[in-house]
Amino acid sequence: xxxxxxxxxxxxxxxxxxxxxxxxxxxxxxxxxxxxxxxxxxxxxxxxxxxxxxxxxxxxxxxxxxxxxxxxxxxxxxxxxxxxxxxxxxxxxxxxxxxxxxxxxxxxxxxxxxxxxxxxxxxxxxxxxxxxxxxxxxxxxxxxxxxxxxxxxxxxxxxxxxxxxxxxxxxxxxxxxxxxxxxxxxxxxxxxxxxxxxxxxxxxxxxxxxxxxxxxxxxxxxxxxxxxxxxxxxxxxxxxxxxxxxxxxxxxxxxxxxxxxxxxxxxxxxxxxxxxxxxxxxxxxxxxxxxxxxxxxxxxxxxxxxxxxxxxxxxxxxxxxxxxxxxxxxxxxxxxxxxxxxxxxxxxxxxxxxxxxxxxxxxxxxxxxxxxxxxxxxxxxxxxxxxxxxxxxxxxxxxxxxxxxxxxxxxxxxxxxxxxxxxxxxxxxxxxxxxxxxxxxxxxxxxxxxxxxxxxxxxxxxxxxxxxxxxxxxxxxxxxxxxxxxxxxxxxxxxxxxxxxxxxxxxxxxxxxxxxxxxxxxxxxxxxxxxxxxxxxxxxxxxxxxxxxxxxxxxxxxxxxxxxxxxxxxxxxxxxxxxxxxxxxxxxxxxxxxxxxxxxxxxxxxxxxxxxxxxxxxxxxxxxxxxxxxxxxxxxxxxxxxxxxxxxxxxxxxxxxxxxxxxxxxxxx
Amino acid sequence: xxxxxxxxxxxxxxxxxxxxxxxxxxxxxxxxxxxxxxxxxxxxxxxxxxxxxxxxxxxxxxxxxxxxxxxxxxxxxxxxxxxxxxxxxxxxxxxxxxxxxxxxxxxxxxxxxxxxxxxxxxxxxxxxxxxxxxxxxxxxxxxxxxxxxxxxxxxxxxxxxxxxxxxxxxxxxxx
Numbered sequence: 001x002x003x004x005x006x007x008x009x010x011x012x013x014x015x016x017x018x019x020x021x022x023x024x025x026x027x028x029x030x031x032x033x034x035x036x037x038x039x040x041x042x043x044x045x046x047x048x049x050x051x052x053x054x055x056x057x058x059x060x061x062x063x064x065x066x067x068x069x070x071x072x073x074x075x076x077x078x079x080x081x082x083x084x085x086x087x088x089x090x091x092x093x094x095x096x097x098x099x100x101x102x103x104x105x106x107x108x109x110x111x112x113x114x115x116x117x118x119x120x121x122x123x124x125x126x127x128x129x130x131x132x133x134x135x136x137x138x139x140x141x142x143x144x145x146x147x148x149x150x151x152x153x154x155x156x157x158x159x160x161x162x163x164x165x166x167x168x169x170x171x172x173x174x175x176x177x178x179x180x181x182x183x184x185x186x187x188x189x190x191x192x193x194x195x196x197x198x199x200x201x202x203x204x205x206x207x208x209x210x211x212x213x214x215x216x217x218x219x220x221x222x223x224x225x226x227x228x229x230x231x232x233x234x235x236x237x238x239x240x241x242x243x244x245x246x247x248x249x250x251x252x253x254x255x256x257x258x259x260x261x262x263x264x265x266x267x268x269x270x271x272x273x274x275x276x277x278x279x280x281x282x283x284x285x286x287x288x289x290x291x292x293x294x295x296x297x298x299x300x301x302x303x304x305x306x307x308x309x310x311x312x313x314x315x316x317x318x319x320x321x322x323x324x325x326x327x328x329x330x331x332x333x334x335x336x337x338x339x340x341x342x343x344x345x346x347x348x349x350x351x352x353x354x355x356x357x358x359x360x361x362x363x364x365x366x367x368x369x370x371x372x373x374x375x376x377x378x379x380x381x382x383x384x385x386x387x388x389x390x391x392x393x394x395x396x397x398x399x400x401x402x403x404x405x406x407x408x409x410x411x412x413x414x415x416x417x418x419x420x421x422x423x424x425x426x427x428x429x430x431x432x433x434x435x436x437x438x439x440x441x442x443x444x445x446x447x448x449x450x451x452x453x454x455x456x457x458x459x460x461x462x463x464x465x466x467x468x469x470x471x472x473x474x475x476x477x478x479x480x481x482x483x484x485x486x487x488x489x490x491x492x493x494x495x496x497x498x499x500x501x502x503x504x505x506x507x508x509x510x511x512x513x514x515x516x517x518x519x520x521x522x523x524x525x526x527x528x529x530x531x532x533x534x535x536x537x538x539x540x541x542x543x544x545x546x547x548x549x550x551x552x553x554x555x556x557x558x559x560x561x562x563x564x565x566x567x568x569x570x571x572x573x574x575x576x577x578x579x580x581x582x583x584x585x586x587x588x589x590x591x592x593x594x595x596x597x598x599x600x601x602x603x604x605x606x607x608x609x610x611x612x613x614x615x616x617x618x619x620x621x622x623x624x625x626x627x628x629x630x631x632x633x634x635x636x637x638x639x640x641x642x643x644x645x646x647x648x649x650x651x652x653x654x655x656x657x658x659x660x661x662x663x664x665x666x667x668x669x
Numbered sequence: 670x671x672x673x674x675x676x677x678x679x680x681x682x683x684x685x686x687x688x689x690x691x692x693x694x695x696x697x698x699x700x701x702x703x704x705x706x707x708x709x710x711x712x713x714x715x716x717x718x719x720x721x722x723x724x725x726x727x728x729x730x731x732x733x734x735x736x737x738x739x740x741x742x743x744x745x746x747x748x749x750x751x752x753x754x755x756x757x758x759x760x761x762x763x764x765x766x767x768x769x770x771x772x773x774x775x776x777x778x779x780x781x782x783x784x785x786x787x788x789x790x791x792x793x794x795x796x797x798x799x800x801x802x803x804x805x806x807x808x809x810x811x812x813x814x815x816x817x818x819x820x821x822x823x824x825x826x827x828x829x830x831x832x833x834x835x836x837x838x839x840x841x842x843x844x
Contacts, residue, residue, distance in 0.1 A: 252724070376783040376786055391774075395765055
């Protein structure tokens with residue numbers, strides 16, 4: 001009797017989840033139609049009911065999500081998604097991971113996160129931009145409707161199987177890693193959250209308020225948040241790839257990596273050019289185009305990731321619904337452009353460009369470079385499709401191509417990242433430019449000379465480090481100078497520095513982020529130009545040396561698990577005869593799935609990583625081991641927290657914007 | 670004031686240089702690798718592992734990739750040129766085995782389009798910039814050149830404006 005009740009309860013949970021999904025769909029359709037109809041009929045009742053009903057969507061989606069997670073925890077294999085993405089052997093904490101590891105579950109995750117963010121966004125919008133918020137509700141409800149529609153009709157995570165299997169197929173063993181808890185959800189959140197600034201901007205456009213810059217503060221905050229989450233998601237992905245995949249790299253220009261990078265590039269352009277609009281009332285059209293592009297690029301990512309035509313390690317298996325997302329992307333892009341063209345007369349700049357040498361023009365130039373990188377990346381990503389359909393040859397575009405083509409442009413962006421902030425707004429002369437650049441240029445010339453003496457001879461690396469130094473020097477110079485001025489007014493050094501930063505948060509937050517980017521660039525340059533690798537064939541007891549490191553292969557231990565076999569090699573490693581300790585790279589083999597995974601052992605310092613990968617370990621314990629020495633990689637991971645701090649600092653509310661509220665307007669009045 | 674300017678410059682200069690030099694000091698790790706090993710590594714990075722889409726044989730741990738890596742080392746020892754080795758793999762697996770498309774035939778398009786995008790965007794940028802600049806209404810342009818560029822003055826100015834709020838903050842922190 002009890003067992004029957006339990007089964008009934010499980011079934012009930014799934015049914016409830018399905019019902020909640022249907023209700024979410026109905027509510028979002030109402031919110032969409034109610035908003036737009038309400039605005040055109042000037043009906044307060046309609047728009048307000050639409051808004052408040054929209055607030056219930058996260059609750060219904062959460063119910064569905066809970067039902068799915070519950071099904072995972074209870075190993076309810078009557079649910080297709082659960083059977084395909086878990087098995088009895090899976091550790092229970094991976095129920096959370098399995099929730100978004102597959103195609104349909106990740107859709108539910110995306111729309112749930114989006115609806116929560118959208119609700120918060122509407123709450124922040126409704127007082128400051130009442131009319132705009134009505135449009136935004138409609139747009140956000142449209143997006144929710146599309147996602148829930150796709151789930152209900154094409155990829156329902158709560159769909160049942162006709163026959164309940166005794167065990168599920170399990171999750172891809174490569175996903176059983178700590179990175180899986182953070183990288184996919186953060187990156188997905190970042191991608192879907194671009195929809196928030198997009199909805200706000202489109203709401204502004206539709207409401208005909210593009211000429212008023214009242215939305216800029218709130219739009220900027222949401223864009224920055226989205227940018228931050230996306231940045232962290234990408235960094236976490238790199239970190240994960242570096243630690244688990246065992247190839248000593250962190251970025252492979254894989255199609256799906258590119259599809260996350262492209263919206264990031266456009267969004268980066270947007271968060272810069274929106275500052276020009278905030279300060280100068282310029283670039284209004286440009287900003288709208290950028291956010292439309294960023295949103296479209298994010299949708300394109302959904303297409304590539306979900307069964308698009310480009311093969312990738314990230315793709316969800318056998319999903320053909322990419323085309324739905326492509327259709328959605330094309331549709332939203334065309335509609336957005338149509339609205340833009342219809343409203344373009346409201347977007348006239350209130351100010352003109354006073355000088356070619358000004359911060360505005362450098363920002364615009366930097367924007368152009370970001371878009372060029374994004375377009376080139378897009379071209380490289382889809383080129384194989386062209387070559388296959390037009391020329392009938394299968395071609396691959398990988399890292400060598402992107403490094404050569406994008407590398408120089410990215411370096412140029414770093415250069416202008418150093419110059420732009422040093423220039424004043426509005427107007428300047430080349431003389432002024434040279435004056436502010438004097439010190440950074442001096443360092444940029446001195447540094448390569450110092451480095452040359454230290455033994456760095458690669459000209460490209462020297463140029464890259466020199467460019468990085470321009471940015472860093474410019475930032476330190478302003479900080480030291482500003483702090484000194486405050487110090488002379490009687491503040492002690494620490495508080496002078498902190499108050500300097502607090503005085504202009506968008507600017508100095510930006511500087512902190514720039515420092516993070518410089519660190520990232522240093523890591524990338526160091527590890528790309530000076531990575532070292534060598535393969536060693538070793539038997540237990542053998543020792544060998546690389547540079548300052550010496551290592552001894554002690555032995556290998558084989559452990560049997562229910563789903564896999566692990567071979568754990570043990571190395572005794574020392575540098576300059578100082579012991580580093582035992583390092584244990586291992587290989588695991590999953591016989592059922594015929595997948596072998598390798599995990600490197602990394603000894604990480606500020607200067608370089610010493611990285612051992614077990615490429616092959618045979619029965620007689622003889623193994624092929626690959627040693628990497630990757631300089632400066634650690635700086636890349638350190639950049640993450642610094643960028644995080646900088647971004648939070650840049651958008652933290654200052655006293656001026658706090659408490660400044662506009663009364664909620666009615667549509668009728 | 671002049672004295673102060675020089676001082677700041679000097680100190681920031683020294684600090685920045687020291688900081689940056691420290692960062693970059695670490696790049697001195699340059700291990701001697703002979704040309705053959707370097708060549709094989711750069712070739713490994715350019716050739717895709719046929720059974721693991723998107724991964725180079727350099728990064729893949731698949732047995733086939735290991736086999737191909739060994740093959741490349743052998744061919745280099747036999748004195749083959751990079752081109753000949755690449756052609757050897759293209760003959761076996763088709764052009765998709767190369768991670769950067771060949772700069773001939775249809776693959777040329779892959780290389781031509783990016784510079785076109787760059788040149789086109791820069792031209793458009795210059796055109797827009799020119800238009801924005803030329804179309805400016807000659808309103809009373811305040812020549813605040815010095816004011817804007819003098820960073821120290823601006824900091825002082827903002828300091829004076831915020832002196833009261835700073836005091837407030839201090840009081841709050843004191844509480």
